[in-house]
Structure formats: structure tokens, C-alpha cells
Amino acid sequence: xxxxxxxxxxxxxxxxxxxxxxxxxxxxxxxxxxxxxxxxxxxxxxxxxxxxxxxxxxxxxxxxxxxxxxxxxxxxxxxxxxxxxxxxxxxxxxxxxxxxxxxxxxxxxxxxxxxxxxxxxxxxxxxxxxxxxxxxxxxxxxxxxxxxxxxxxxxxxxxxxxxxxxxxxxxxxxxxxxxxxxxxxxxxxxxxxxxxxxxxxxxxxxxxxxxxxxxxxxxxxxxxxxxxxxxxxxxxxxxxxxxxxxxxxxxxxxxxxxxxxxxxxxxxxxxxxxxxxxxxxxxxxxxxxxxxxxx
Numbered sequence: 001x002x003x004x005x006x007x008x009x010x011x012x013x014x015x016x017x018x019x020x021x022x023x024x025x026x027x028x029x030x031x032x033x034x035x036x037x038x039x040x041x042x043x044x045x046x047x048x049x050x051x052x053x054x055x056x057x058x059x060x061x062x063x064x065x066x067x068x069x070x071x072x073x074x075x076x077x078x079x080x081x082x083x084x085x086x087x088x089x090x091x092x093x094x095x096x097x098x099x100x101x102x103x104x105x106x107x108x109x110x111x112x113x114x115x116x117x118x119x120x121x122x123x124x125x126x127x128x129x130x131x132x133x134x135x136x137x138x139x140x141x142x143x144x145x146x147x148x149x150x151x152x153x154x155x156x157x158x159x160x161x162x163x164x165x166x167x168x169x170x171x172x173x174x175x176x177x178x179x180x181x182x183x184x185x186x187x188x189x190x191x192x193x194x195x196x197x198x199x200x201x202x203x204x205x206x207x208x209x210x211x212x213x214x215x216x217x218x219x220x221x222x223x224x225x226x227x228x229x230x231x232x233x234x235x236x237x238x239x240x241x242x243x244x245x246x247x248x249x250x251x252x253x254x255x256x257x258x259x260x261x262x263x264x265x266x267x268x269x270x271x272x273x274x275x276x277x278x279x280x281x282x283x284x285x286x287x288x289x290x291x292x293x294x295x
Contacts, residue, residue: 048198048200049170049171049198050165050170052205052207053165053168053170053181054165055204055206055207056152056208057162058162059206059208059235060151060234060235060236061235063090063234063265064266065089065090065266065268065270066233066234067086067088068085068258068260068262068264069085069086069258069259070083070084070257070258070259071084071255071259072084072254072256073255073257074254075253075254075255076252076253077250077252082098082099082100082105083099083100086258087271088145089270090142090145091112091142091145091158092141093109093111093112094109094144095107095108095109095271096108105119106118106119106120107120109271109274111130112141115127115128115129115130116273116274116276117283117288118274118276118280123277123279123280124282124283125276125280125283126283140155140157142157143155143158145158146158146159147224147241148256149238149241150224150226150229150238150241151234151235152194152196152209152212154167167183168181168182168183168184169181169182169183173197177197177198178195178196178197179196179197179198180195180196181209189216189218190214191214191215192215193212193213194213195209195210195211195212195213196208196209196210208236209226210225210227211223211224212224219246220246222244222245222246223243223244224241224242224244225244226241227240227242232265233265234265239258239259239260240256241255242255
């Protein structure tokens with residue numbers, strides 16, 4: 001694969017994976033804080049799955065912004081990796097600068113209005129209104145940010161809160177300590193769920209989420225596997241998110257690897273919208289998909 005093509009190719013792969021996953025989302029709604037009654041609390045304490053859910057929700061902490069190094073690995077259909085710097089403002093923007101030997105090859109920027117993918121070496125740019133994807137897939141930016149950090153989320157509402165239990169049906173997995181979070185409502189022609197695990201320790205029940213599995217009716221299954229989870233200012237975050245999908249009969253696998261030990265949280269950053277030079281070639285959504293076929 002040519003170096004000057006790599007930045008936008010990996011960017012395209014990531015965006016496609018995220019767009020595929022967003023098909024499981026529903027219309028955005030306002031999150032409300034939940035206050036359990038003593039009777040509800042007693043019921044939860046007797047149900048290990050409900051207790052595990054509450055523990056999971058409590059393991060996530062509110063955050064406003066973060067910046068840290070990121071490494072993107074394209075595993076299939078070709079193998080290549082590229083490093084960069086990522087910045088996210090919760091519910092507002094995601095920015096990734098992809099670099100090689102200190103030189104920026106490309107960038108990804110997503111906010112509540114638009115999606116940008118820029119390849120500086122090829123002078124190519126893809127810009128699309130977020131409404132295009134919202135109408136077709138229904139996702140919220142907070143959901144994508146939660147997915148990138150390996151946190152379970154409620155479609156349209158972002159990371160789980162104690163109020164989120166009503167949005168899921170909890171199910172025991174095949175093995176002891178396994179749990180499955182099935183959404184109470186899904187869009188037509190798609191099913192999805194989170195897979196996690198819980199364990200009993202001296203402090204009670206602790207739970208983590210290991211994967212998101214999406215099964216569209218007319219496509220191959222999609223998956224995001226979360227690994228190397230650790231405590232951060234945003235609560236439990238996965239340092240590696242492995243996304244897999246199939247597009248145009250090609251297996252597409254992309255790993256997002258965070259340097260959590262170098263993360264800076266809640267510093268008040270505000271990434272700006274990238275400017276697209278007038279001499280850049282503009283790609284359509286169809287053109288973006290064609291680039292992936294060349295991998």
C-alpha cells in the first residue's frame with residue numbers, strides 16, 4: 001500500500017466501521033437521572049444481573065474532553081499501522097491527526113454538523129453532513145465516543161447511567177459470570193447486544209463490557225471487542241478497541257489503540273473545524289467506498 005494513500009484509507013476504514021455500528025442506534029433523547037426507591041434497591045441487590053448493571057454504570061465517570069496519542073492498525077484486507085494524536089470533546093467533536101515521521105498525512109474530524117476526512121498527501125477531502133448519517137443510521141456523537149473508549153452506551157444518550165437499566169433486557173450468558181445487555185428497542189432489520197462479565201469480590205459485584213455485537217438483517221455480523229481496560233478520569237476505559245466488519249465482500253478489521261497513560265482529561269480543549277483548501281479534490285460517499293475497495 002502506498003504511504004500517501006494510507007492515511008485516508010485507514011480513516012475511511014474507521015469511518016465505515018463506525019457508520020456500520022451506528023446502524024444499531026435509535027433516535028436521540030434526553031438523559032434523565034434515576035432515583036431508585038428503597039424497594040427497587042432491595043430488588044436490585046437480590047438480582048446479580050441488576051447489581052452488575054448498576055456496578056457497570058457506576059464505573060463510568062462524566063468527562064468533558066480528552067487528548068492522547070492513538071495508534072490505528074489496519075489488519076484486513078491489508079496490514080498497516082499509523083500513529084497520531086486524538087482529541088475529543090464530549091458530545092461535540094472527535095479529531096484524529098494521523099502522522100508518519102512527524103508529518104501529518106491525514107486527519108479525521110467529526111462534530112455535530114459534519115464529518116471530515118482529509119488526505120494531505122493526495123490533496124483529497126471527504127466532507128459529509130452528519131444529518132446524512134443521522135437520518136440513515138440515527139446515531140449520536142456521544143455513542144461513537146463511548147464506542148471508541150470501549151464503554152457501553154444507550155443509543156442516542158451516550159455512556160450508561162443508573163437510569164439506563166430500563167433501556168435494556170439483562171440476560172445471563174452461557175458461562176457463569178457472563179451477562180448480555182439486549183436493548184429494549186432496536187431499529188428495524190437489525191439486532192445487537194453488549195457482552196460483558198461480572199464477578200463477586202470483597203467489595204461486592206464488579207462488571208465490565210467486553211464486546212458489542214451487531215447483526216444487520218442483510219449484512220454479515222459486525223463486532224467491536226474491548227480489551228486492556230483500566231481506570232481513568234472517565235472511569236473504566238479500554239486501551240484497545242478492535243472493530244470488524246464486512247464491506248463489498250471484503251473483511252475489514254481496524255484496531256484503535258490508545259495511550260491511556262499519556263491521556264490528558266478535562267483541560268478545556270476545543271479542536272477547530274479543519275479548513276479544506278480549494279485545490280483539494282472532493283470525494284463523495286460513493287468515492288469513499290471505492291477507496292476501500294482498493295485496499
